[in-house]
Amino acid sequence: MHWLSGKRFMQVVILTLLVGITIMVSVGYGSKSIRYETVWQSLVHYDSGNMDHLIIHTSRFPRVAGALLIGAFLAVSGALMQGMTRNYLASPSIMGVTDGSVFMITLCMIFMPGASSMTLIVASLIGSALGVALVFSVAKMLPNGMSPLTLAILGTILGTFLSGVSQALGTYFQVSQNISFWYNARLHQMDPVLIQWTVPFAIIGLLIAFMVSRSITAISLGDDIAQGLGINLAVMKSLTMLSVVILTGISVALAGKIAFIGLIIPHITRYVVGQNYKKIIPYAAIFGALFLAWSDVISRFLNPPFETPIGVVTALFGVPYFLYLVKTRGGRSV
Numbered sequence: 001m002h003w004l005s006g007k008r009f010m011q012v013v014i015l016t017l018l019v020g021i022t023i024m025v026s027v028g029y030g031s032k033s034i035r036y037e038t039v040w041q042s043l044v045h046y047d048s049g050n051m052d053h054l055i056i057h058t059s060r061f062p063r064v065a066g067a068l069l070i071g072a073f074l075a076v077s078g079a080l081m082q083g084m085t086r087n088y089l090a091s092p093s094i095m096g097v098t099d100g101s102v103f104m105i106t107l108c109m110i111f112m113p114g115a116s117s118m119t120l121i122v123a124s125l126i127g128s129a130l131g132v133a134l135v136f137s138v139a140k141m142l143p144n145g146m147s148p149l150t151l152a153i154l155g156t157i158l159g160t161f162l163s164g165v166s167q168a169l170g171t172y173f174q175v176s177q178n179i180s181f182w183y184n185a186r187l188h189q190m191d192p193v194l195i196q197w198t199v200p201f202a203i204i205g206l207l208i209a210f211m212v213s214r215s216i217t218a219i220s221l222g223d224d225i226a227q228g229l230g231i232n233l234a235v236m237k238s239l240t241m242l243s244v245v246i247l248t249g250i251s252v253a254l255a256g257k258i259a260f261i262g263l264i265i266p267h268i269t270r271y272v273v274g275q276n277y278k279k280i281i282p283y284a285a286i287f288g289a290l291f292l293a294w295s296d297v298i299s300r301f302l303n304p305p306f307e308t309p310i311g312v313v314t315a316l317f318g319v320p321y322f323l324y325l326v327k328t329r330g331g332r333s334v
Contacts, residue, residue, distance in 0.1 A: 015286050019068070022293045026064035027056060030300050031307070034060070059188065066190035067296045068289040070255055071265075073202065073247040075288020076209050078262025079269065079280050083216040084240045088325055089152040091262035092128075092248040098259075099159035099166075100131020101252035102182045106166040110173045117194045121201065125249035132241055134158055149326070182256035185310050187296050190255065198250040205246035206285070212239050213277040220275065259311060260318025261288050267325075 028034050034052050042053040074092060081090035092098050104127025108115050115123070135155045139145035145154065167183070170176040215236040218226040223233055251258070265288040266280065272287075273279040295313040302308040 071288040071292030072285035075265035079266035093259035095155035096131040096159035101127035124253035128249035185256040208243040
């Protein structure tokens, strides 16, 4: 098979090994270290009466699975946003998408306190769409509103506004404890049932991302070039934002707000594989998955025996990189 020959085959092998090692390390280490023999035994001969087996199946495996999935979803979302807008600062956390999701989840918790997992996912998806629509609608009304820095600043302002309103409503209606999970991402509280419910949405979001990848490559070079190639910009951009809304929405529903993955990983991916989004999308997914999973592992060892919030770890990488992009790229587009 030509597609799995030579260099690409080695890449697949190496990345598969990295994912496997990541899972083993994440499952084995934490506040309680578990031997790899025990991990293997829990897979082949699960004993519900064994505390280690219980920890592995109800906490460690859902945690690393959630980290891998969320990292992949946010990285792909960031790559799509950066390619579509030609804005090197675009990402779900900076453009108000994640804050819109948290806002709608807050309303759901207030007015539907017994909401099911599916209801939370739908609310998060609606919130993602709200965040996108709000930021881009206001940007279009401002002079030079679609420039990278202006759009990033506007997204941060509106995202902060939505977050502030969410917290104010949570405090007023006394549901702050219930929604604190979504303000401060906690991978260790990953819900296995919620992960299962998000799988169909994830498949749809990723399929759309792969479907528009060729068009995004052209759009990233300029709208005129894309139109010259016969690409329907309105349709492709709508599908792209639909993918972003789905992937970001389910990420927030799973673990709350996690910043900077959608900003950092697409840049690293383009540096590694070039500007072709047919390659950027799958590689960004893998790099994002590995990045968040290892950030989660690091969070367990920064301040033992306590766990450092995952947002702090991603910010340690993300904030310097964000400032670097602003300094080196100024107001220029991708």
